[in-house]
Amino acid sequence: MVTELSITVKPEEENCEKAVKNYILKSLAARNIRASFDEITPVFIKKSIDARHGQIKIVMRFEVYIGEKPKTAEELLPKWKHADGKNAVAIIGSGPAGLYAAFRLLEDGIKPVIIERGSDASMRKNDIARISRKGILNPNSNFCYGEGGAGTFSDGKLYTRSNKRGDISKIYRIFVEFGAPEQILTDAHPHIGTDKLPGIVSAMRKKIIELGGEVYFDTACTELVCHKADNELTVSGVKTKNVITGEERTFESDAVILATGHSAADVYSMIAELSPDSLEAKTFAVGVRVEHPRELIDNIQFHGKKMPQAAEYRLTAQVDERGVYSFCMCPGGFVVPCATSPDQIVVNGMSASGRNSRWSNSAIVVERRPEDIPQEFVERAEKDGCRALAGLYWRTWLERLTQEKGEGQKAPAQRLTDFLAGKKSEGLPETSYTPGVVSSRLDEWLPEEISARLKKGFREFDLSMKGFVCDDAVLIASETRTSTPVRILRNKETFECAGIKNLYPAGEGSGYSGGIGSSAMDGEKIAGVISRKLSGIS
Numbered sequence: 001m002v003t004e005l006s007i008t009v010k011p012e013e014e015n016c017e018k019a020v021k022n023y024i025l026k027s028l029a030a031r032n033i034r035a036s037f038d039e040i041t042p043v044f045i046k047k048s049i050d051a052r053h054g055q056i057k058i059v060m061r062f063e064v065y066i067g068e069k070p071k072t073a074e075e076l077l078p079k080w081k082h083a084d085g086k087n088a089v090a091i092i093g094s095g096p097a098g099l100y101a102a103f104r105l106l107e108d109g110i111k112p113v114i115i116e117r118g119s120d121a122s123m124r125k126n127d128i129a130r131i132s133r134k135g136i137l138n139p140n141s142n143f144c145y146g147e148g149g150a151g152t153f154s155d156g157k158l159y160t161r162s163n164k165r166g167d168i169s170k171i172y173r174i175f176v177e178f179g180a181p182e183q184i185l186t187d188a189h190p191h192i193g194t195d196k197l198p199g200i201v202s203a204m205r206k207k208i209i210e211l212g213g214e215v216y217f218d219t220a221c222t223e224l225v226c227h228k229a230d231n232e233l234t235v236s237g238v239k240t241k242n243v244i245t246g247e248e249r250t251f252e253s254d255a256v257i258l259a260t261g262h263s264a265a266d267v268y269s270m271i272a273e274l275s276p277d278s279l280e281a282k283t284f285a286v287g288v289r290v291e292h293p294r295e296l297i298d299n300i301q302f303h304g305k306k307m308p309q310a311a312e313y314r315l316t317a318q319v320d321e322r323g324v325y326s327f328c329m330c331p332g333g334f335v336v337p338c339a340t341s342p343d344q345i346v347v348n349g350m351s352a353s354g355r356n357s358r359w360s361n362s363a364i365v366v367e368r369r370p371e372d373i374p375q376e377f378v379e380r381a382e383k384d385g386c387r388a389l390a391g392l393y394w395r396t397w398l399e400r401l402t403q404e405k406g407e408g409q410k411a412p413a414q415r416l417t418d419f420l421a422g423k424k425s426e427g428l429p430e431t432s433y434t435p436g437v438v439s440s441r442l443d444e445w446l447p448e449e450i451s452a453r454l455k456k457g458f459r460e461f462d463l464s465m466k467g468f469v470c471d472d473a474v475l476i477a478s479e480t481r482t483s484t485p486v487r488i489l490r491n492k493e494t495f496e497c498a499g500i501k502n503l504y505p506a507g508e509g510s511g512y513s514g515g516i517g518s519s520a521m522d523g524e525k526i527a528g529v530i531s532r533k534l535s536g537i538s
């Protein structure tokens with residue numbers, strides 16, 4: 001028999017098997033289920049911390065096997081086959097969507113051919129170090145581009161528990177198979193950490209190659225090979241260019257998965273040229289990173305109590321008909337430079353598995369709807385033949401403006417209190433953003449509709465988290481890549497790009513997912529569709 005239940009334990013009891021099992025036995029008895037200590041095998045599902053009312057309690061949820069044993073991790077993993085060479089599918093982008101698409105294809109022995117403009121994780125580390133320490137950006141290998149995609153040098157927060165888009169526990173089990181800690185299967189707010197992610201994605205890539213897949217780094221897709229028949233455009237392969245040697249190649253492919261993330265503006269332009277109606281403007285969000293001393297956030301959230309982990313927060317407000325909210329909060333983390341072109345400044349956040357830096361940061365962003373984009377950007381996009389690109393053009397404009405207000409990759413910054421008071425910060429607190437910051441009047445140059453809402457939002461947040469607005473909090477601009485401003489429309493039945501047959505947009509860049517977990521699931525799902533089509537099961 002298997003049953004699910006929750007127990008509440010003290011922090012010191014959490015790792016004590018005997019105490020946990022005794023609580024479980026009590027909970028079973030309350031349901032009139034009799035079992036002995038040795039008969040039960042609890043499988044941890046998730047835990048959450050209840051820090052309300054000043055007393056810390058841990059709520060743990062279990063699946064309890066009574067008189068039987070749960071499946072082993074190996075039994076739960078999908079069975080991958082060696083590629084049989086009958087079919088090959090090009091996957092553009094090696095982010096979570098691309099990697100999980102590759103593994104799904106291998107379940108049916110279909111060869112994945114991954115084309116990735118950035119470098120492998122170990123080379124990419126050098127590029128990450130160069131931008132972080134010296135502010136020198138490699139436009140093809142950086143925080144957004146390279147092995148594992150935007151998720152590799154990130155916090156690796158895996159908040160998705162929803163199975164709406166697929167089997168999320170399968171996604172996490174595959175991460176564990178390649179080196180992620182087992183707790184991600186059970187923690188309420190799991191995260192992997194940037195110190196572990198590069199090793200994990202490299203191990204995944206090695207397995208894909210071992211199973212007969214191909215992976216090309218430093219190789220950008222420059223063109224989709226298409227033919228037109230009966231007024232329908234169909235893709236049959238991709239043209240690529242090695243970004244280091246300049247070598248050009250053409251890959252023929254039974255289907256093409258486009259998993260290029262939401263930073264690749266050139267890819268959206270490529271689609272716009274081929275099929276402008278396949279793109280649709282969508283709501284996105286922009287704003288700033290706010291960074292506090294970690295201790296300050298811990299004190300607010302844990303009511304002054306010492307806890308082993310850094311505290312998280314999640315804040316939302318409705319301001320003048322637009323959402324203002326925290327996003328990608330990184331407890332004990334770092335603010336990092338995430339531009340993909342040397343003329344931009346884009347910030348984001350990451351943390352190591354220990355979440356032990358001296359700071360805690362989060363994006364605070366304002367919802368931006370297609371109708372909010374200024375007319376001049378709409379007109380430019382219309383002139384270029386694709387109105388849907390207006391939001392992307394505006395995003396690029398803001399990223400360039402941010403750099404004009406900064407200095408190279410030194411980001412413009414302002415104390416939160418000065419932002420609210422409308423004055424320049426005389427001296428900024430030390431931040432985790434290693435390229436450096438320069439004092440700037442964010443309140444003056446950020447678009448008024450953004451800065452006015454941010455101000456109201458911060459004041460509201462300070463009501464629910466007393467002390468959030470303080471002199472030690474610093475705003476670093478600009479956070480622009482929380483999600484894509486453009487959706488690549490998919491046919492609802494075939495999942496192909498609406499105007500280009502055999503092209504399968506997947507992951508965050510397609511506009512149908514956001515974050516590591518949901519993008520991985522989307523890649524999986526799309527590869528499953530292709531696999532069924534290639535095997536004649538549609």
Ligand SMILES: Cc1cc2nc3c(=O)[nH]c(=O)nc-3n(C[C@H](O)[C@H](O)[C@H](O)COP(=O)(O)OP(=O)(O)OC[C@H]3O[C@@H](n4cnc5c(N)ncnc54)[C@H](O)[C@@H]3O)c2cc1C
Nearest residue numbers: 093095097117145149150151154157221261507508515516
């Ligand atoms: C610093 C940072 C921290 C983040 N933290 C988290 C987090 O904690 N939790 C979370 O869920 N999400 C986080 N995210 C977001 C998350 O990384 C993305 O949602 C996720 O990676 C999207 O997956 P994807 O596969 O769709 O696209 P991506 O991961 O963006 O991968 C796309 C890949 O395509 C490649 N590519 C682009 N154009 C081309 C081309 N023309 N030819 C060949 N290759 C190309 C890129 O180089 C890239 O590697 C973070 C992002 C960043 C930047």
